[in-house]
Amino acid sequence: MAESDEAGGEAAAMEEALRSEGVRLTRQRRAILQVLAEAADHPDAPELHRRVQEADDTVSLATVYRTLSVLETKGVVQRHAFEGAPARFETADAPHHDHIIDLDSREVIEFTSPEIERLQKEIARKHGYDVVSHRLELYCRKRR
Amino acid sequence: MAESDEAGGEAAAMEEALRSEGVRLTRQRRAILQVLAEAADHPDAPELHRRVQEADDTVSLATVYRTLSVLETKGVVQRHAFEGAPARFETADAPHHDHIIDLDSREVIEFTSPEIERLQKEIARKHGYDVVSHRLELYCRKRR
DNA sequence: GTTTGTATTGCAACTCATTCGCAACTGCAG
DNA sequence: CTGCAGTTGCGAATGAGTTGCAATACAAAC
Numbered sequence: 001m002a003e004s005d006e007a008g009g010e011a012a013a014m015e016e017a018l019r020s021e022g023v024r025l026t027r028q029r030r031a032i033l034q035v036l037a038e039a040a041d042h043p044d045a046p047e048l049h050r051r052v053q054e055a056d057d058t059v060s061l062a063t064v065y066r067t068l069s070v071l072e073t074k075g076v077v078q079r080h081a082f083e084g085a086p087a088r089f090e091t092a093d094a095p096h097h098d099h100i101i102d103l104d105s106r107e108v109i110e111f112t113s114p115e116i117e118r119l120q121k122e123i124a125r126k127h128g129y130d131v132v133s134h135r136l137e138l139y140c141r142k143r144r
Numbered sequence: 145m146a147e148s149d150e151a152g153g154e155a156a157a158m159e160e161a162l163r164s165e166g167v168r169l170t171r172q173r174r175a176i177l178q179v180l181a182e183a184a185d186h187p188d189a190p191e192l193h194r195r196v197q198e199a200d201d202t203v204s205l206a207t208v209y210r211t212l213s214v215l216e217t218k219g220v221v222q223r224h225a226f227e228g229a230p231a232r233f234e235t236a237d238a239p240h241h242d243h244i245i246d247l248d249s250r251e252v253i254e255f256t257s258p259e260i261e262r263l264q265k266e267i268a269r270k271h272g273y274d275v276v277s278h279r280l281e282l283y284c285r286k287r288r
Numbered sequence: 289g290t291t292t293g294t295a296t297t298g299c300a301a302c303t304c305a306t307t308c309g310c311a312a313c314t315g316c317a318g
Numbered sequence: 319c320t321g322c323a324g325t326t327g328c329g330a331a332t333g334a335g336t337t338g339c340a341a342t343a344c345a346a347a348c
Contacts (some may be wrong), residue, residue, distance in 0.1 A: 023324095024314085024315055024316075024323095024324055024325070025315075025316095026314075026315070026324090026325065026326080027314095027315095028325080028326070029325090044305095045305080045306080046305090058326090058327085059326090059327095060326070060327050060328075061306095061327095062306090062307080062308085062326080062327065062328080062329095063325080063326060063327075065305090065306060065307075066307085066325080066326085067325095069307095081225075081227065083225065083279065086304085086305060086306090087305085087306090100267075100268060100271055100273060102273070103276055109271055109273075111267055111271065113263055113267055115263055116260055116263050116264070119257055119259055119260050119263075120260070120280075120282055123244075123255055123257060123282070124244060124282050124284050124287075125287065127244055127253055127255065127284075128286060128287050129244060129246070129253075129282070129284035129285065129286060129287055130284060130285055130286075130287045131282050131283070131284050132247055132283050132284055132285055133283045134280070134281060134282045134283060135227065135279060135280070135281045135283075136264075136278070136279070136280045136281075137278060137279045137280075138264055138267070138268050138273070138275050138278045139275070139276050139277045139278060139279075140268050140271075140273035140274060140275050140276055141273065141274055141276055142272060142273060142274075143268075143269065143272050143273055143274045167295095168294090168295055168296070168343090168344055168345075169344080169345095170295090170296060170297080170343075170344070171343090171344095172296085172297075173296090188334095189334085189335080190334090202297090202298085203297090203298095204297070204298050204299075205298095205335095206297080206298065206299080206300095206335090206336080206337085207296080207297060207298075209334090209335060209336070210296080210297085210336085210337095211296095213336095230333085230334060230335085231334085231335090
């Protein structure tokens with residue numbers, strides 16, 4: 001069970017990070033962290049809620065939203081608001097990356113491009129700005 | 145009055161485009177097109193509504209939304225949903241471009257980068273995809 | 289011009305994702 | 319163990335945008 005082992009480790013690491021930030025660890029938050037650590041995809045809040053309830057059906061959707069906000073401000077998860085859809089979440093353990101969204105399956109593929117990052121900084125500087133954050137999404141269809 | 149002249153011409157061009165698409169031109173739509181043509185910024189729907197009402201206070205917000213949808217599907221305006229804010233609109237007369245969003249003033253600056261476009265296509269192809277559309281936004285602060 | 293059939297409008301009610309108020313509960317520092 | 323500030327569940331509220339419906343107004347045909 002390599003996957004759940006890793007997920008367990010990841011969840012533990014996130015708990016540690018939160019504890020050191022003074023965030024209280026409740027039963028609900030542990031359950032949510034666990035589900036997030038296990039998720040290989042980019043679930044939205046209701047889907048996360050569904051999965052969490054399989055382990056603990058006392059967790060409310062409001063708490064899922066509230067917890068996601070806390071986790072986001074603590075840098076433990078990332079929120080992505082893709083076009084025309086509710087926000088989706090992923091753990092922030094992987095280094096920065098951008099996304100390809102499959103328009104047919106809604107599947108999300110991650111990619112990085114140091115070259116694009118460099119160009120972005122360059123463009124911003126040319127306009128007198130520093131990049132604080134950016135969003136790059138490619139809405140795609142399978143090539144055939 | 146170079147600006148309003150241009151705006152007049154742009155509004156007329158949009159009307160023409162719509163007429164040829166079989167879109168009925170109402171008083172309300174003309175007023176909205178006029179305001180859009182005059183806008184140098186990227187207003188959101190309520191702001192557009194405010195401006196339209198200065199010329200014709202019978203136009204409702206619902207009609208502004210409905211008209212924007214029509215204009216978008218006809219390719220006459222572009223909708224941009226920047227992070228944490230209602231959608232903003234601009235006429236689709238200019239060629240494709242991406243955006244820098246000033247986090248302090250909320251001002252929007254347009255830019256293009258053929259180089260980034262090229263890299264995007266390349267990355268998508270590498271993953272077996274064709275890019276249908278994309279979104280690239282740089283959230284920035286003035287450099288100092 | 290007048291008629292006419294359909295597209296469009298204004299209004300208010302509705303949706304959807306997300307947030308909030310509040311009383312009850314519970315981690316966890318002491 | 320206690321105490322209490324941080325959390326939770328519930329349902330109500332929010333904000334952006336959409337929609338049903340009856341009234342209206344384009345614009346094509348007379």
